[in-house]
Amino acid sequence: MKQIFMDYANATPCDSRVLEAMLPYFIEKFGNPSSHIITKGNEALSALDNSRKIVADFIGAKFEEIIFTSGATEANNLALKGYAFANQHRGKHIITTEIEHFSITSPLRTLERLFGFEVTYLPVDSFGFVSPDELKKSLRNETILVSIQLANNEIGTVQDLKELISVVKENSSAVFHSDATAGCGFIDINVSELNIDLLTLSPTSLYGPKGVGALFVKNGLVLQPLIEGGFQEGGLRSGTENLPAIVGFAKACELGKIEMSDRCNYLKPLRNRLWEGIEKNIDFVHFTGHPEKRLPNNVSFWIEFAEGESLLLMLNYMGVMASSGSACSSNLRGKSEDDLVASPVLTAIGVPKDICTGSLTFSLGMSNTIEEIDYVLQIFPGIVNRLWQMSPFYLDKIKGHTPKLTKVDK
Amino acid sequence: MADAQGPYSPKVMEHFLNPKNMGEIPDASGIGEVGNPSCGDVMRLYLKINENEIIEDAKFMTFGCGAAIASSSMVTEMIKGKTIEEALKVTNETVAEALGGLPPSKIHCSVLAQQAIEAAIKDYREKKAKK
Numbered sequence: 001m002k003q004i005f006m007d008y009a010n011a012t013p014c015d016s017r018v019l020e021a022m023l024p025y026f027i028e029k030f031g032n033p034s035s036h037i038i039t040k041g042n043e044a045l046s047a048l049d050n051s052r053k054i055v056a057d058f059i060g061a062k063f064e065e066i067i068f069t070s071g072a073t074e075a076n077n078l079a080l081k082g083y084a085f086a087n088q089h090r091g092k093h094i095i096t097t098e099i100e101h102f103s104i105t106s107p108l109r110t111l112e113r114l115f116g117f118e119v120t121y122l123p124v125d126s127f128g129f130v131s132p133d134e135l136k137k138s139l140r141n142e143t144i145l146v147s148i149q150l151a152n153n154e155i156g157t158v159q160d161l162k163e164l165i166s167v168v169k170e171n172s173s174a175v176f177h178s179d180a181t182a183g184c185g186f187i188d189i190n191v192s193e194l195n196i197d198l199l200t201l202s203p204t205s206l207y208g209p210k211g212v213g214a215l216f217v218k219n220g221l222v223l224q225p226l227i228e229g230g231f232q233e234g235g236l237r238s239g240t241e242n243l244p245a246i247v248g249f250a251k252a253c254e255l256g257k258i259e260m261s262d263r264c265n266y267l268k269p270l271r272n273r274l275w276e277g278i279e280k281n282i283d284f285v286h287f288t289g290h291p292e293k294r295l296p297n298n299v300s301f302w303i304e305f306a307e308g309e310s311l312l313l314m315l316n317y318m319g320v321m322a323s324s325g326s327a328c329s330s331n332l333r334g335k336s337e338d339d340l341v342a343s344p345v346l347t348a349i350g351v352p353k354d355i356c357t358g359s360l361t362f363s364l365g366m367s368n369t370i371e372e373i374d375y376v377l378q379i380f381p382g383i384v385n386r387l388w389q390m391s392p393f394y395l396d397k398i399k400g401h402t403p404k405l406t407k408v409d410k
Numbered sequence: 411m412a413d414a415q416g417p418y419s420p421k422v423m424e425h426f427l428n429p430k431n432m433g434e435i436p437d438a439s440g441i442g443e444v445g446n447p448s449c450g451d452v453m454r455l456y457l458k459i460n461e462n463e464i465i466e467d468a469k470f471m472t473f474g475c476g477a478a479i480a481s482s483s484m485v486t487e488m489i490k491g492k493t494i495e496e497a498l499k500v501t502n503e504t505v506a507e508a509l510g511g512l513p514p515s516k517i518h519c520s521v522l523a524q525q526a527i528e529a530a531i532k533d534y535r536e537k538k539a540k541k
């Protein structure tokens with residue numbers, strides 16, 4: 001059976017040009033950049049420098065402002081914990097939102113629990129937007145850091161970072177961090193235009209390798225390193241650099257920059273076709289995220305009376321791979337049912353808790369075609385209907401009683 | 411362990427993709443509806459019980475994950491033809507075992523099936539007492 005991958009928000013394949021750029025650094029140019037007195041090391045260091053320059057250019061940063069990490073998760077941890085630890089004398093209040101990735105909320109919970117920080121989790125509206133007024137009101141004298149994502153990989157909404165940053169800058173001395181992981185493949189970022197202080201990047205949406213990311217740290221900011229050792233990355237991130245991945249990351253940024261608008265132009269009509277097809281052919285669908293201010297490759301929604309994991313399994317059985325924010329599908333590798341958590345993003349935008357289990361995200365990529373979209377549109381209504389036929393809620397609905405839906409207390 | 415089948419055993423997938431006894435029994439002798447607060451899932455079990463207290467027919471409707479649907483399907487197969495006393499001995503472990511095992515985080519979905527039997531038989535007994 002054909003395999004149709006529509007989960008590019010969670011993984012992109014390496015572009016063959018990226019892979020090609022990486023290959024020499026596994027065998028031939030295997031040197032350690034820290035041993036740059038010797039030829040092999042020096043060869044590695046110049047590749048590292050060159051990569052750093054390319055990644056810096058990608059977001060309009062300076063060479064020394066890019067710190068390579070093992071991925072976006074580590075970059076987020078470094079930004080939050082690293083900044084909080086080094087600047088706690090200035091205050092212990094941090095602001096973030098209810099729709100951040102776990103690599104933002106988990107370190108923040110640790111800062112609250114173990115280190116006496118206070119964190120404000122800003123609510124979002126039904127599209128997933130943070131309100132600039134709400135943000136302004138939550139700023140305090142002791143607020144040292146605000147962290148708000150660029151785009152949401154689940155519901156696709158893209159924040160107006162420029163406005164949010166200027167609210168923070170005009171009304172406080174807090175620094176601004178953004179996790180741009182989900183957006184950086186589609187949205188042109190310029191750190192000096194944005195006036196941002198810390199920014200997390202990874203090649204996840206850029207057809208680069210896994211196991212690498214970067215944190216932009218504006219010159220002059222002081223961070224406490226989380227991983228200490230041999231002083232690599234300006235002392236902010238010790239450990240021999242993952243050079244093949246870094247070279248691949250840089251190549252992915254270089255290509256991403258050149259091809260960004262072409263990619264968006266390719267993906268958007270496909271996305272719209274899928275969106276419109278679902279809207280037209282399936283009842284009880286609720287699209288999530290903002291209709292326009294959203295990632296060009298993302299279609300997200302939830303369906304009443306069907307559960308997300310079942311939808312995923314049936315789609316997968318038919319060769320189509322997507323993702324879901326349902327509790328049931330959340331942590332199959334977990335040790336117990338306590339490891340299953342519904343996506344906080346969906347509850348934050350007001351999806352009733354007991355039905356956000358019917359959530360699905362299709363995130364498209366450059367290898368998807370119109371034929372694939374049409375195939376999905378052809379099989380999907382049948383899948384949904386099959387699950388409805390099993391669902392006691394649907395039975396009640398068509399028999400006339402409206403099933404009771406638990407409202408989210410907001 | 412993850413393998414080419416995904417997170418579930420072939421038996422689970424078989425029952426998920428082709429569930430047995432799905433649907434309603436309009437004149438059911440007992441109906442049990444149980445839910446799962448952790449994920450909002452619901453299983454409704456319909457039983458047709460004869461005068462000898464033998465389960466002649468069992469059908470289910472389930473809103474839930476693959477494991478919940480497969481457990482529902484399996485449990486209806488397991489209790490059909492049994493007396494209600496025998497049916498009450500079916501545990502979530504026996505359901506999970508018959509399905510070739512469930513991932514640890516999904517054991518509670520088979521608990522749903524066990525509870526549904528209990529609820530449906532309770533409903534049957536209550537209805538009978540009222541007659």
Ligand code: FES
Nearest residue numbers: 328449451475519
């Ligand atoms: S019913 Fe929710 S995890 Fe199985």
